[in-house]
Amino acid sequence: MDHISPVLWQFLQKWLQHFPLFPPEASTIAAQSDALYFFMVLVSLVGLSVVILLVIGFSILYNKSRHPHAVQIEGSTLLEATWTIIPLGLFLIMFVWGALLYFRIYTPPANAMNIYVVGKQWMWKVEHPGGQHEINALHIPTGRPIQLTIISQDVFHSFSIPAFRVKREAIPGRYTSVWFEATTPGTYHLFCTQYCGTNHSQMIGDIVVMTPDDYKKWLQGSTSGDSLAQDGERLFASLSCNACHNARPDARGPSLVGVYNSHLTLSSGQSITADDAYLREAILNPSQHITQGYAPIMPTYQGQVSEEGVIDLVEYIKNLDSDYRLQQTLNTTELPADNEGKPTPAGNAPAAQKGVNP
Amino acid sequence: MSAATIVTLPDQSTARIPKMNFLTKENGLLSWLLTGDHKRIATLYLISITFFFFIGGSLAALIRLELLTPQTSLMAADTYNKVFSMHGLIMVFFFLVPSVPATIGNFVIPMMVGAKDLALPKINLLSWYLYIIAGGMMIYTMASGGVDTGWTFTTPLSTHYLNTNVVSAALAVFVAGFSSIFTGLNFIVTIHKMRCPGMTWFRLPLFVWSTYAASLLMVLGTPVLAITLTLVGLERIFHIGVFDPAFGGDPLLFQHLFWFYSHPAVYIMILPGMAVISEVVSTFSRKRVFGYTAVAFSSVAIAVFAFFVWAHHMFIMGISNYSALIFSLLTMLVAVPSAIKIFNWTFTMYKGSITFETPMLYAIGFMGLFTIGGLTGVFLGSTGTDIHLTETYFIVAHFHFVMVGGMLMAFLSGIHFWWPKWTGRMYPEKISQLAALTTFIGFNFTFFPQFILGMLGMPRRYAAYPPEFQALNVFSTAGASILGVGYLLPILYLTWSLKYGAVAGDNPWQATGLEWQTQSPPLTENFVEIPIMDHEAYDYDWLEKQNPARQQEKEVA
Numbered sequence: 035m036d037h038i039s040p041v042l043w044q045f046l047q048k049w050l051q052h053f054p055l056f057p058p059e060a061s062t063i064a065a066q067s068d069a070l071y072f073f074m075v076l077v078s079l080v081g082l083s084v085v086i087l088l089v090i091g092f093s094i095l096y097n098k099s100r101h102p103h104a105v106q107i108e109g110s111t112l113l114e115a116t117w118t119i120i121p122l123g124l125f126l127i128m129f130v131w132g133a134l135l136y137f138r139i140y141t142p143p144a145n146a147m148n149i150y151v152v153g154k155q156w157m158w159k160v161e162h163p164g165g166q167h168e169i170n171a172l173h174i175p176t177g178r179p180i181q182l183t184i185i186s187q188d189v190f191h192s193f194s195i196p197a198f199r200v201k202r203e204a205i206p207g208r209y210t211s212v213w214f215e216a217t218t219p220g221t222y223h224l225f226c227t228q229y230c231g232t233n234h235s236q237m238i239g240d241i242v243v244m245t246p247d248d249y250k251k252w253l254q255g256s257t258s259g260d261s262l263a264q265d266g267e268r269l270f271a272s273l274s275c276n277a278c279h280n281a282r283p284d285a286r287g288p289s290l291v292g293v294y295n296s297h298l299t300l301s302s303g304q305s306i307t308a309d310d311a312y313l314r315e316a317i318l319n320p321s322q323h324i325t326q327g328y329a330p331i332m333p334t335y336q337g338q339v340s341e342e343g344v345i346d347l348v349e350y351i352k353n354l355d356s357d358y359r360l361q362q363t364l365n366t367t368e369l370p371a372d373n374e375g376k377p378t379p380a381g382n383a384p385a386a387q388k389g390v391n392p
Numbered sequence: 393m394s395a396a397t398i399v400t401l402p403d404q405s406t407a408r409i410p411k412m413n414f415l416t417k418e419n420g421l422l423s424w425l426l427t428g429d430h431k432r433i434a435t436l437y438l439i440s441i442t443f444f445f446f447i448g449g450s451l452a453a454l455i456r457l458e459l460l461t462p463q464t465s466l467m468a469a470d471t472y473n474k475v476f477s478m479h480g481l482i483m484v485f486f487f488l489v490p491s492v493p494a495t496i497g498n499f500v501i502p503m504m505v506g507a508k509d510l511a512l513p514k515i516n517l518l519s520w521y522l523y524i525i526a527g528g529m530m531i532y533t534m535a536s537g538g539v540d541t542g543w544t545f546t547t548p549l550s551t552h553y554l555n556t557n558v559v560s561a562a563l564a565v566f567v568a569g570f571s572s573i574f575t576g577l578n579f580i581v582t583i584h585k586m587r588c589p590g591m592t593w594f595r596l597p598l599f600v601w602s603t604y605a606a607s608l609l610m611v612l613g614t615p616v617l618a619i620t621l622t623l624v625g626l627e628r629i630f631h632i633g634v635f636d637p638a639f640g641g642d643p644l645l646f647q648h649l650f651w652f653y654s655h656p657a658v659y660i661m662i663l664p665g666m667a668v669i670s671e672v673v674s675t676f677s678r679k680r681v682f683g684y685t686a687v688a689f690s691s692v693a694i695a696v697f698a699f700f701v702w703a704h705h706m707f708i709m710g711i712s713n714y715s716a717l718i719f720s721l722l723t724m725l726v727a728v729p730s731a732i733k734i735f736n737w738t739f740t741m742y743k744g745s746i747t748f749e750t751p752m753l754y755a756i757g758f759m760g761l762f763t764i765g766g767l768t769g770v771f772l773g774s775t776g777t778d779i780h781l782t783e784t785y786f787i788v789a790h791f792h793f794v795m796v797g798g799m800l801m802a803f804l805s806g807i808h809f810w811w812p813k814w815t816g817r818m819y820p821e822k823i824s825q826l827a828a829l830t831t832f833i834g835f836n837f838t839f840f841p842q843f844i845l846g847m848l849g850m851p852r853r854y855a856a857y858p859p860e861f862q863a864l865n866v867f868s869t870a871g872a873s874i875l876g877v878g879y880l881l882p883i884l885y886l887t888w889s890l891k892y893g894a895v896a897g898d899n900p901w902q903a904t905g906l907e908w909q910t911q912s913p914p915l916t917e918n919f920v921e922i923p924i925m926d927h928e929a930y931d932y933d934w935l936e937k938q939n940p941a942r943q944q945e946k947e948v949a
Contacts, residue, residue: 053863053864054848055844055847055848056847056848057847057848057849067776067777067779067780070774070776070777071771071777071780071847074767074770074771074774074777077767078764078767078768078770078771081763081767082760082763082764082767085734085735085738085759085760085763086760088738088739088741089738089741089756089759089760092738092741092742092744092746093741093746093748093756096677096741096742096743096744096745096746097396097745097746097747098396098397098398098678098745098746098747099396101743101744101745101746102745103745104677104678104679104743104744104745104932105679105743106679106680106932106933107679107680107682107742107743108680108683108684109682109683109684109685109686109736110682110683110739113735113739114683114686114732114735114736117731117732117735118728118731118732121727121728121731122724122725122728125724125725125727125728125770125773126724128724128770128773128774129720129721129724129773129774131774131776132720132774132775132776132777132778133717133720133774133775133776134776135775135776135777135779136707136713136716136717136720136775136776136778136779137713138776139776139779140713141713155553188548188553189546189548189549189553190546190548190549190643192708192783194783194784194849194851196780196784196848196849197849199779199780200779200780201708201779201780201782201783202708202710203708203709203710205643205644205709205710206548206636206637206638206643207637207638207643208637208643208644208710210709210710223849223858225849225851226851227782227783227784227851227852228546228783229473229542229544229546229549229852229853230549231473231540231549231553231554232469232470232473232540233469234469234473234853234854234855235464235469235851235853235854235855235856235857236469236856238858
C-alpha cells in the first residue's frame with residue numbers, strides 16, 4: 035500500500051503504533067488466536083453491513099412518502115431458511131476452529147517445562163523447579179514450551195498474559211494448567227483478570243521473555259540454592275511422611291517411588307492416574323484417596339502445609355524415581371539443552387530407578 | 393405533521409382526555425398502594441425502576457470518571473469496587489430484569505390478550521411490594537457502606553474474604569427474585585387462561601410470545617438463584633462448607649449454580665426487549681411481522697436453549713475440555729434464533745410504508761447495536777477466542793451492547809410507543825427524536841472503544857490500569873457524558889408532556905393491537921366489553937376497515 039500514498043501509509047503506521055488495535059503477538063499461539071479473531075471480525079463486519087445496508091436501503095425505498103401503501107407479505111420459507119442456515123454454518127466454523135485452538139492452548143505438550151504459580155490476595159508467587167522464587171514476575175526463555183500449574187490459596191484469581199493470548203483461572207483447592215511458547219523477548223503484562231477484592235487491579239506483574247542465553251544467566255543469578263524437590267524432601271522428613279511411605283515391605287503406606295503418573299486403584303474401586311491434582315488431594319484429604327490394600331490411617335495435612343509446601347512435596351514425589359539431586363545441580367547451573375536434563379519431564383521417567391527413599 | 397408520519401391525532405381544539413380512565417377512577421395514595429389494576433401497578437413499577445435506573449446510572453458516571461485517569465485518583469480502590477458492584481446489582485436486578493416485563497408488559501399484556509386484568513391481581517401487587525422491599529434493602533446496603541462482591545457474588549470471596557454487607561445485598565436480590573417469579577407466573581397464567589374469544593395462540597401479538605418465553609425463564613431459573621444465594625448466606629454466617637474448599641466445599645459449584653440462573657437471566661432481560669421491537673417495527677412499517685411463526689418460535693427456542701449454555705462462562709475455569717466443547721456448540725446454536733429475529737425484523741420493513749417516529753428510531757438503533765452485541769457474543773462463545781477475551785473489557789462492551797444498546801433502547805422505544813396509551817398524551821416528537829439520536833451516538837462512543845480495550849487485554853473491574861489504555865478510556869468517558877444527556881432528556885420532556893402534550897386519541901399510531909382499540913388512557917376494566925378477536929395479529933387491512941372515515945379520506949386523496 036505504501037506505493038499508493040507513502041504519506042498516508044506512514045501516518046497509518048504511526049497511528050497504529052500509538053493506538054494499537056491488538057496487543058503484541060509474543061507466543062506461538064498468539065498468531066493462531068488472532069487468525070480466528072480476524073476471521074470473526076471479518077464475518078461480523080460483513081454480517082453487520084448486510085443488516086445496516088438492508089435497514090438503510092429499505093428505509094429509503096419504502097419510506098412512506100415514496101411508498102405510501104405497504105404490501106402485506108406473510109414471510110418466505112426460502113429466505114428464512116437462508117438466514118438460518120448461513121449463520122448456523124458460519125457459527126459452526128467458528129465453533130470448530132475455536133475448539134481446535136482451545137484444545138491446543140489447554141493441552142500442554144509432554145516436553146513442557148513446568149513452573150508453579152500460586153495466586154493469593156494480591157500477588158502472584160512463581161516457583162521454578164530449580165528453586166527460583168519470584169513475586170509478580172515470571173522469567174521465561176523463548177523457544178521452549180512452558181507449562182504453568184496454577185492454584186490459588188484463597189479466592190479465585192486469573193492468570194492472564196494478553197501478549198500470549200492465554201489465560202487460566204487460579205482456583206482455590208484445585209490445580210489448573212496452561213502452556214505457551216514465547217517467541218519474542220520483551221516484557222509483557224501479567225494481569226489478574228478475576229475480581230479478587232480490594233487490590234485486584236494491583237495484582238499485576240511482568241512476564242519477562244528472554245533469549246535462552248539470558249535466561250541461563252538469570253537462572254544462575256536467582257537460585258536460592260535448593261530445588262523445589264529438595265525443599266520437598268526436607269518437608270517430607272519433618273512431617274514424618276517417611277514413617278509410613280518408606281518403601282519397606284512392611285510399610286503402612288504405599289511406596290511413592292514411581293507413583294507419579296502411574297495408574298492406581300483406590301480402595302473405593304475407582305481407577306485414577308496419579309497426577310499433580312491427585313497427589314495434592316491425597317496429601318490434604320487422604321481418607322478419600324486411599325490406595326487399594328492400605329488401611330485409611332493417614333491423617334489430613336489440611337491447614338498444616340501451605341500451597342507452596344504441597345508443591346514442594348509433589349515435586350519431590352515426582353522426582354523420587356530420578357536422580358533429582360544431580361539434576362538439581364544441572365538446573366541451577368545451566369539451562370538443560372534437551373529432554374535428558376529437564377527438571378520435570380511429565381511422564382517420561384528414566385527407565386532405571388536410581389533414586390531411593392531417604 | 394409532514395407526509396412521512398402516521399400520527400393521527402384527534403382535532404386538538406375539541407379533543408379531551410376521557411374523564412373516566414384508570415388514572416382518574418379513584419384518587420388518593422391508598423387507592424394506588426392497594427390497587428389491583430395492572431395499569432396502576434405498571435405505573436408504580438415505572439416510577440420505581442426509573443428511580444433505580446438513575447441510582448445505577450449515577451454509579452456508572454462515577455465509574456467512568458474514575459477511569460479517566462490510570463491511577464486511582466477519584467476514589468480508593470475499595471470504593472471503586474463498591475461502586476461497580478452496586479452499579480451491576482442495581483442495573484441487573486432492579487432495572488433490567490423488571491424493566492420491560494413489569495412496566496410495559498404489565499401495562500399491555502392483559503389488553504393485548506383482551507382481558508380485564510392479569511389473572512392474579514393481588515399477586516401482581518405483591519410482586520411490586522417485594523420489589524420495593526428488596527429495593528429498600530439494597531438502599532440500606534448502600535447506606536451502610538455498600539458491598540464489593542461484584543454483581544456475581546463470586547465465592548469464596550463473597551463468603552469469607554469481605555467484611556461488607558454481603559448478606560443484606562444477597563437478601564435484597566433474593567427478595568427481588570421472588571418479585572420476578574411472581575410476575576412471570578402471573579403472565580404465564582394470564583396468557584394461558586385469560587385470552588379473549590377468538591384469540592388463538594397464533595393470533596397473539598409477538599410481544600406476548602416473547603414475554604411468555606421470558607416468563608418461563610423467570611419461573612424456572614430464578615429459584616436456582618434463590619437457592620444459591622441462600623447457600624452463600626449459610627456459608628458466610630454459619631461457615632457451612634458449600635463453596636469454599638477451605639471448609640470442604642467445591643469452588644466451581646457456585647459458578648455452575650450462579651450461571652445456571654444468570655445465563656437465562658440474560659434472556660430474561662433481552663427477550664422482552666425483542667418483544668417491544670416486534671410491535672414497533674411492524675407498526676411503523678405498516679406491515680405484518682415477516683415470518684410470524686419463525687419469530688414466535690425463535691423466542692421459545694431461545695428460552696429452551698438458554699438453560700443449556702451456562703458453562704460458557706467457565707471455559708477458562710478448569711472444566712473438562714470436552715464439556716467446554718459441548719457448551720460452546722450449544723452457545724453457537726442459541727445465537728441462531730437471535731440472528732433469525734434480526735433478519736425477520738429487517739424484512740418486515742421490506743415493501744412497507746415506513747415512518748420514523750421516535751419509537752422506530754430507537755428500534756432501528758436496537759437492531760444495529762443488538763447485532764453487534766450478538767456477533768461479539770460469538771467471539772466469546774467460541775472456546776479458543778474466549779480464553780483471550782473473557783474477563784476483559786471485551787466482555788463489558790459485549791454485554792453493554794446487548795443490555796444497554798439492546799434492552800435499554802427497546803425499553804425507551806416501548807415507553808415512547810405506549811406513552812400515548814398510558815397517559816393519553818403525546819410526547820414532543822422533535823426533541824425525542826433528538827434524544828434517540830443522542831443516545832445512539834453517546835452509546836457507541838462509550839462502549840465501542842471498550843471492545844478494543846478488551847482485545848488489548850485490559851481486565852474488567854480494575855480501579856487502576858496501565859497508562860497505555862488511557863486514550864480509549866477517555867473516549868469512553870466522553871461518550872458516557874453524551875449518553876447521560878440522552879437519558880436525561882426523556883425524563884424531562886415526558887414529564888412535561890403529562891400536562892402539555894397533545895391529546896393522543898385512542899390510536900395515534902394506527903396500530904393493530906387490541907390495546908389500541910380502546911380509549912387512552914384505558915378504563916380500569918380496559919374494554920367496555922370483552923373484545924372478540926376475529927383477525928390475525930398485525931392485520932392492517934382489518935384496521936382500515938374498522939375506520940371507514942379514514943378509508944374514505946384515503947379514497948378522496
